[in-house]
Amino acid sequence: MSIYSHFILFIYKVITAIVAPLGATFLCYKKRNDPPYGMDVFQLLGFYKKNKSRYVWFHGASVGEINALTPLLKEFIRTHKDEKVVLSTLTTTGLALAKKIEGAKAVIAPLDSPIAVWGFFRAFNPKSLFIIDTELWPNILDRAKKKKCPVVIYNARLQDKNVTKYKKHLGLVTSLISNKLSAVLCMSHNDRLRFIKIGVPEDRVCVTGNIKYDLKPRDLMFDGSRIQKTNLGDNVLGAISIHEGEEQTVIDAYLLAKKENPNIKLIFVPRHQTAGKLACEYLDKLGIKYQLRTEVPSVNSLKEDILIGNTIGEIEFYLGLCDLVFMGGSFVSIGGHNPLEPAYFSIPIVTGPDFHNFTEQFDKLIEVGGAFVAENKESLAKYAIRLLSQRDELNKAGINALDVQQQGRGALQKNLKIFENYL
Template identity: 30%
Template sequence: MASRHGLARLAYSGVLYLAAPLIWRLVWRESAPTHPRGERLGLIPRRTDARPRIWLHAASLGEVVTATPLIRALLAQHADHALVITTMTATGAERIETLFGDAVRHHFLPLDFPGAARRFVERLQPALAIIAETELWPNLLHACATRGVPVVIANGRLSLGAFATYRRFAALSRDMLESVAWVGAKSGEDAGRFRALGCPAARTAVTGALKFDIQLDDSLESESERLRTSWGERPVWVAGSTHPGEDEAVLVAHARLRERYPDALLVLVPRHPQRFDAVAEVCRARGLVVARHSRGEVPEPDTAIVLGDTMGDLMRFYGAADVAFVGGSLVPVGGHNLLEPAALGVAVVSGPYLDNLREIADTLAEADARREIVDGSALGEVLITLFDAPEERQRLGAAGRAVVEANRGALAATLEKVSAYLRSNA
């Protein structure tokens, strides 16, 4: 069995080497001026301090947002450890720097070539590795197993698509998961999929979703109030984390809403910063007056849209809104964090594509704390309904907040396991 697993990993590595030029081209743009590209080959500084290290990997912006409560708890409860965060993307790196500054060290994750993975783990020398959600790299996990580094998967999830992909490479998947110390799955379905791929049942637990343990900054309420005051007394809604194909639908909805409420203001927040300029042009091409938040432009009475073209401000925008549409859900992306506006008591609306957070979406729907629409026209009608009925809008927001409060607990369960492994590895 072990031999077959080793052969599977060898074959996988061979394919990586053959695809190296394409892989390198794909990650070339995911860089930051303060990070040498050699990090992608595991060329990070060798450990010099005496403090043991916790390594947490959060692939991209979404995983960073999910892992933020865990990162804050690790900094508070394990201050005797150095915390190192890795990401695959530049947007994830930017959010880590914005949120935590010098409190953590950040590196880009190395590409999963055997030498790069081995070099990275040898130089980092972590006492524990934590993977947020699920980004499993066979050679990195093998390097951890070789050096006796326990690996914990926090908020583990496997969509049907990801599960099918891993299952096609059964020997490689089993090899990876047999070396994982513990999986804290966010749902029973996710736990079952991890077990089906080879993770021992004794090392798998259902913790619930870390996203329910969302923490609100003390300054958030006052900052949101300041924004709302600057926008004036008018209906305000946010379209957060939108993708190509959604912006047009959102603008259709806003046009419909403004037929009923001519002074309605849309705060449009594209998911990826490289799209900010293009989305601004799409809005202006429709004859809409746009205020760009990054330039400090304050909306005038004739302003139809505030473009949220800054990083790290989405929660402030949600807090200043009456209704929030959460993107990645009108196109087959899988949906983004529905719990951010819900935790703030803001009425939540989404599209139907919610595979990335199905259990959360269903929990909100069962509590009548989410409205689902299928296109821009339907979104416009729901917005009109909610602005026509303030009491229903407020009830929807309160129901969402109650769901968040009732489902907290994944953070405590994860921290308990993390602390146990740190003690045993001390």
């Protein structure tokens, strides 16, 4: 690295070392309505129990990433029984899912401060690091380089707007990030070109596809829920992964649709507990009755037309109740959520206008008629009315969605094969 790059990295280390405790405090406050960090908050600052073994480190930022990497990690554990695996994530909801993966030690990831990162490397002495999607943290990459721990980014994606930002400081980005990546396994050829533009050597970047097409949902949970669905009828709209700020839009759309079709029911599954709490408050304000999943041991116990999914790890149960799904995070500036899970179960999808995190998947689904874009609550209501009343169109859309999901499979094995070079 140049003297300038060394200086910038030094300044970054000083600043992150100072603000790390504040960052941990902020995360605790921000997630106060989700499962609390509890004593795990100290892991953010690098306090881990020291282990004698060397670990293979997998990292996924939150729930979505943990869900996506689970099939790959389970296959890795199955075929590498002698390897110790640590799986890190930054959220408590992600941690809850990570703890369900047998054979992996689930922890909260360290913040990108030199002390926290040092603590993690001291505890687990990782022999390799595999990061899903694109999280590029200078302190982690610097420590990995010094410890000769190869870093592989897989299911990698990069947006044009980020390339523009990185290119303004290309020399710095190349020194602090790009040159420290051992391999970048991209979702598409366009992503590969973008990573090359920000300084990653061409021979370290390849296209392996999107492992999210290789998802392996729990069919038994879905089937069990589907059997119970007969008690709900066939006019069920699912609102999945709803974020704070879009709960009222979704509920308003449902109420508009219900004026045309009184039989429509709503399965409302928030991404975080805050959105669920706000949805309940809004329904209370409107005087509309609902039930919480924790109050409904079986679908037979559901007496109201709205079910609020206030549990974690039951996405297949909720999908099993749905005829049509709206994917959240798309009426707010989140960028949408993965539509491939409902597609796997042949359930048509509606998204809001902002799905930039899943452009590839939605573009394919929209092109074949497996997904639809609702610009606002009125548009969402119209899709719910139309599709739930026209079963032939609904069923055809579901088949089209499944075709897209099936055609994209194969990336999981490609990634695992390349991983062997970095163990």
